[in-house]
Amino acid sequence: MxxxxxxxxxxxxxxxxxxxxxxxxxxxxxxxxxxxxxxxxxxxxxxxxxxxxxxxxxxxxxxxxxxxxxxxxxxLGVLPHGAGLYPHLTARENIRYFGELHGMSGAALDQRVDELVAMLELGEAANRKTQGFSQGQKVKVGIARALVHSPxxxxxxxxxxxxxxxxxxxxxxxxxxxxxxxxxxxxxxxxxxxxxxxxxxxxxxxxxxxxxxxxxxxxxxxxxxxxxxxxxxxxxxxxxxxxxx
Amino acid sequence: MKPWWVVVRKEVLESLRDRRTLLSALVLAPLFGPLMFSFSMQTMLKRGVDEQDKPLQVAVMGKEHAPNLVHWLESQGLEGVSAPKDEASIPAAVRDGKPRLVLVIGPDYGERFRAAKAAGVKVYVDSSDQDSQRDFRRLDRLLESYSSQTSALRLAARGVAPSIAQPVVVDEIDVSTPASRAQSLLAILSYFLLFSTLIGGMYVAIDATAGERERGSLEPLVSLPVSREALVAGKFVATMVFSGVSLVLTLASFAISLRFVPLESIGMSANLGPKVLTGVFLSLLPFVPLAAALLTLVASFARSFREAQSWMTGALLIPTLPIMVAAMTGMKPTALLMAVPSLSQHFLIARLLRDEAIPLTDGLLSAGGSLLLAAVLLVFVVRLWRREKLLG
Missing domain, CATH: 3.40.50.300 (P-loop containing nucleotide triphosphate hydrolases)
Structure with a gap:
């Protein structure tokens, strides 16, 4: 709340x-x-x-x-204006980075990232660098990143x-x-x-x-x-x- | 994993994937500096050595008109080489450097000389070529000295003291030796090392601060439950990693490339053995955090990648200033100066290369000064990061 x-x-x-x-x-x-x-x-x-x-x-x-x-x-999970992803990291790495900064690691983090990739239907794009993603894909990755610690x-x-x-x-x-x-x-x-x-x-x-x-x-x-x-x-x-x- | 360490790992990974960062940190600085340095050193030494022993090669046209002059020149180390067929073909030949100089003595030379009139000779030279220019200066000096000898003889023959025609006599006494010239060049080495330490971390620092802001990734980052100090620490350490790697690579590249410089030919040993290398590395090690702190601070001021880049150009010059001032005023290391970052490292490296012992206090002063300044700069960075303006 x-x-x-x-x-x-x-x-x-x-x-x-x-x-x-x-x-x-x-x-x-x-x-x-x-x-x-x-x-x-x-x-x-x-x-x-x-x-x-x-x-x-x-x-x-x-x-x-x-x-x-x-x-x-x-x-709190936050998706600020314009998503703001790291272009040289893959979608999965972008999500993982925030998970690690929330103190998550290992298998628990891997599992959570898999869940989010499935939930947001990122599919194969999850393993690609976010450079060149469409705005829709960027927002999805941004939301996954915001949700990684299950806020x-x-x-x-x-x-x-x-x-x-x-x-x-x-x-x-x-x-x-x-x-x-x-x-x-x-x-x-x-x-x-x-x-x-x-x-x-x-x-x-x-x-x-x-x-x-x-x-x-x-x-x-x-x-x-x-x-x-x-x-x-x-x-x-x-x-x-x-x-x- | 601690948040700062998470940040370090991500920044390093991201930089390794960025060709621009890789190129500048791990290729450009470590290769370019030492290569340029060794090359210029090599050519300089070669010239210095050449100048002393090599005969001056000049093609003389019309030898028969001035046998005395030619004979005298040859006694002064001039070596006659074959001349072009006719005068019309000289310019092209000289431009090709075959030969570099052509001395043309006209048929009226003897007559005018005997009549004590000004007897002209022509020298063809390509002044856009450095070697030709140097040779020309040698020949010119010889001709001038022949001319003044002759005029002295003529005056004496007429009962006039030769000194009357020489109101002022200049004796240039150059006390530099090839070895001392090489020393001053070796002093530039310290600047190259400081420079590549800075260049190595530059793009990482920009990417991690101004770059984040420009991409809009800083906003989500500060929305995390991570303190700004931890973020700054991570970015600072990542910059240090690249600065340090660049320094090590540059040192290694110097150690290898200086082997091909003929320092022995001027009676100097290359002196970059493992012991000196370790000493140089240890002297520069405290400069790494300082470089990283400076880069992070400068990059934190900028709103965009481009802006950061232009700020950086200034930042790269800052470490040269103390070295330049010291070189111009001929400062000798004192306790106070040994605490000045960049200058103290410069002094330490110069001494190591001269094989002098370094007092422990000097080493500690140098390290302490640099680390203290790094800490002060980091405090400023954290303050900047706490400001709301950081996010724009």
Whole structure:
């Protein structure tokens, strides 16, 4: 479970996150939805300890998160923006490296890597260098790497960016599978369809604040609209919304 | 496995798969430096030796017009070689270096000489060729000295003191010997060794920091439950591994290539036996962590691979500065200077090559100075890595 209360972060004169609070429960997929520059990535980066907050706090399974708090990061699998793999290592080696940094080794690690390769249907590509992988393959390896230590919580920053339709479908299947296994999944997106198709809970962020939160149906009711997209635009006020179809 | 060790293994594996890193660390620096060094040393020694014993080969055209001049030149070590058939074919022949110099004495030489008028001779030379140029300077000196001898005789014959035509007399006294010139060249050896230590770790350092940032792999890395210190330690040690390997290879390559340099011909022994080699290696060993720390620090500043590369060019020059300053001001090793990294290693190596004993305190000072600076730089690296800006 991920809990965020009163989070704020400023870069110089830019207030990236002003006041963000929400809860992402276990066994649910929570979507962080908002236009570009709304503060989604910053919120996630505060959660996985790349940044420390100016105000407020973020907790993972009740453990305080931040650069100095390694315990919270143990409960967390992270797929940051753009995956960021090592091109000279094979997919399997990329996954193994993170496993070893989590303190895993030997047969247990081998077995876990095999499991992930099977689960994400990496197939033969698993033994190839990731140089030249398609974006879809990279994201899959990135997710496998994030899951190698079997964390309860998974954070994905814009995972569908640059993926084709087939890759997005298979990513959805993977995330649904993880939800069924009781994981807490938090992902950010500025693509409405993504969130509508996948999320149990939606947190809409704009200008560094939470504008609305709840299940998609609740949001539609709240805004009095028939589609989530209309609700999104109405809740944001159309001038600030930058929604990609 | 400790996290830092996991990082070391991964960085080394990744670098071994990167052709650019391999080439610079394990091929370029260890081969290029010693080869260039040995080659330039060899040609320099050869020239130094040649100059002393070899006769000056000049083709003389029109010998019959100035038998006295030619006879005098021959007595000074000039060796006549066959001249081209006619004057028109000289330029092409000289450009080919066959022969390098042609001295042409015109038919009016004797007449003008006897009348005490300026008697001209022509010398054909290809000044774009270094050897020809050197030969020309020798011939020119000879001709000038013949000319001034003659003028002295003429003045004396007319009852004038010859010194009146020589207001200033310059005596150049070159005290350098081929051996001492070789010594100064050998001093460059220490710089080559420092340089290849730096080059060896350069790409690993860039790849492990600026490269990670550029690829976006640093963000997932810091999301792991691993301290920044452990990450820095891993990257630093991996850089050290490559710097160290590059140093060892360069030393080995020097030991082999210097065997082919005729140092004996100038009365010097190559002096790179196992004992001296071990000494040189031990002197440079404390420089390895310093080089790795410097490289990691510089690479941590840069946002991209390219930026890091341009920063590195500056970093590679830093160790030359103390050596250059010391060479220019003729500093002698003192306790204070023995604590200055790169300079102290330079002093130690120079002494080892001269077969001088090294006091233990000097060795310890040199090692201590380098290790201390390495530690200070590492503290800065860790601070950089703790900053949020690291991730951009």
């Amino acid at each position: 991920i809990q965020v209360t009163g989070l704020a972060k400023r870069f110089g004169t830019v207030e990236a996150v002003r006041d963000v609070s929400f809860t992402a429960p276990d066994g649910r997929i929570t979507g962080l939805l908002g236009p570009n520059g709304a503060g989604k990535s910053t919120t996630l980066r505060l959660l996985y300890g790349a940044l420390s907050p100016d105000r407020g706090e973020a907790r993972v399974d009740g453990l305080l998160a931040g650069p100095e708090h390694t315990e919270a990061r143990r409960q 309860r919580n998974l954070i994905l920053d814009e995972p569908t960016n640059g993926l084709d339709v087939m890759a997005i479908r298979s990513l959805r299947e993977v995330l649904r599978g993880l939800r069924a296994a009781g994981h807490c999944i938090l992902f950010s997106s500025h693509v409405m369809q993504e969130v509508a198709a996948l999320c149990d809970e939606v947190v809409i962020i704009a200008g560094g604040r939470v504008v609305a939160a709840g299940a998609p149906e609740q949001l539609r009711e709240q805004a009095g609209t028939t589609t989530l997209e209309d609700a999104f635009v109405k809740l944001l006020g159309s001038d600030t919304a930058e929604v990609q179809p």
